[in-house]
Amino acid sequence: MDMNIHASFLPQIDPEASLAFYRDTLGFEVRNDVAYGGNRWITVGPVGQPATSIVLYPPAASPGITDDERRTIAEMMAKGTYGMILLATPDLDGAFARLQDSDAYIVQEPTAQPYGVRDCAVRDPAGNMIRVQERG
8 A cells, every 4th residue: 555644633722822833943834724613723744745744723623522522632631641743853952952942841851762762852832742853
């Protein structure tokens, strides 16, 4: 099968804060910004990689979930246990310095992990865990 990952979804609760983080801090380009029914879906992705995107979506707009499930999602997002993505960069120290200079919540400074990678961790404005690995 010839298949690749086209888009991943991460929840956002504040479109402007999420847009600023992914565009201004991470340097991603905005590919789409759709407002509908009082909500916004923002598609971003790394410059030069048009086939890979992240859709920042409003979890409250997800169809078929109950109010209890919405509350659970909000609680998990607040703790940073709902959404996660793993990014990679050839310059982890430079990326971390840029993250430190932003409003990102630092979870872990660059660290050599026992499983063989060097990475750091931050949370985006919605609480999503972002791990950034050093790519050799």
